[in-house]
Amino acid sequence: MKVFLTGGSGYIGRSTIRALLRHGIEVTALARSERSARTVADLGATPLTGALADTDVLRGAAGRADGVIHLGADYSEGTAAVDRAAAEAMQDGAGSRPYVHTGGVWVYGDTDGVVAEDAPLSPPRITAWRLDNEKRVLARAATGEHPVVVMPGLVYGRSGGLTQSFFVEPGRAAGAVPCIGDGAAHWALVHVDDIAELYVLALNARAGSVYAGVSGQNLPLAEITLALSHAAGCPGRIDSLSLDQAVRRMGPIAEAFALDQQFTGARARRELGWTPTRLDALAELSQQ
Numbered sequence: 001m002k003v004f005l006t007g008g009s010g011y012i013g014r015s016t017i018r019a020l021l022r023h024g025i026e027v028t029a030l031a032r033s034e035r036s037a038r039t040v041a042d043l044g045a046t047p048l049t050g051a052l053a054d055t056d057v058l059r060g061a062a063g064r065a066d067g068v069i070h071l072g073a074d075y076s077e078g079t080a081a082v083d084r085a086a087a088e089a090m091q092d093g094a095g096s097r098p099y100v101h102t103g104g105v106w107v108y109g110d111t112d113g114v115v116a117e118d119a120p121l122s123p124p125r126i127t128a129w130r131l132d133n134e135k136r137v138l139a140r141a142a143t144g145e146h147p148v149v150v151m152p153g154l155v156y157g158r159s160g161g162l163t164q165s166f167f168v169e170p171g172r173a174a175g176a177v178p179c180i181g182d183g184a185a186h187w188a189l190v191h192v193d194d195i196a197e198l199y200v201l202a203l204n205a206r207a208g209s210v211y212a213g214v215s216g217q218n219l220p221l222a223e224i225t226l227a228l229s230h231a232a233g234c235p236g237r238i239d240s241l242s243l244d245q246a247v248r249r250m251g252p253i254a255e256a257f258a259l260d261q262q263f264t265g266a267r268a269r270r271e272l273g274w275t276p277t278r279l280d281a282l283a284e285l286s287q288q
Helices: 011-022 034-043 055-063 079-094 130-143 162-174 192-202 221-231 243-250 253-257 266-272 281-285
Strands: 002-006 026-031 046-049 067-070 098-102 146-152 154-156 177-180 186-191 209-213 217-220 238-241
Touching: 002 011, 002 055, 002 079, 011 026, 011 034, 011 192, 026 034, 026 055, 034 046, 046 055, 055 079, 067 079, 079 098, 079 130, 098 130, 098 192, 130 146, 146 192, 154 162, 154 192, 154 281, 162 177, 162 221, 162 253, 177 221, 177 243, 186 192, 186 221, 186 281, 192 209, 192 266, 209 266, 217 221, 217 281, 221 238, 221 281, 238 243, 243 253
Parallel strands: 002 026, 002 067, 026 046, 067 098, 098 146, 146 209, 154 186, 177 238
Antiparallel strands: 186 217
């Protein structure tokens, strides 16, 4: 099997390339720079020069593959439009072959206890643009195409991800890790290597399927930030922030970090046989 992948040099993309190769799948990965090309080549994938805005490149690459995984993101001012055009081009190329699109559980907003994929949607402003794009992607199942959406939880592991960028590194610099609110809100976590395995399995999912990529680790922010304080070298030192303070410090993403979310990943386990194995998030977060 041959898979075309966007975002291969990124945090989740690197683990996904490793997972695909372990399953004997040949990978071609979009690379927008020489550095990205070297990264994916060193992992064992074949780099293809281009960016998400290069829709002709995307369409052609998808047409030559047996399946497509879209992990890339362009965080410029036109993020939504670039993502929509890229998805349309890759779906045009893929036709009836699997196209796996990346969403995120933040679009659900605060959850009322533990929920599944059919929960109401109430995204913070930073991810609100995803709703229309994902609706468009999934609608193409009705025309004989094969879209699947994977919605990762808060991804951690391998000393990377958002926890590293927004909590560990600032905590290391300031001598205290930030915590938004009283720490009672929950994060739905998933290890980067486990979510990578879900992307591989999603290539075999039914058209129109949606999966919350969460491993069942729904932990309170107070416990998470305490673990991260050890990783930052300031054990037990927490800087409590109001949401307004967090937004001023982190930007709009703070509104997403402040969400109280708990999810089950039962659908992916039941339908795809996904079996997350990295289930001690606090231990790993404390060592990032």
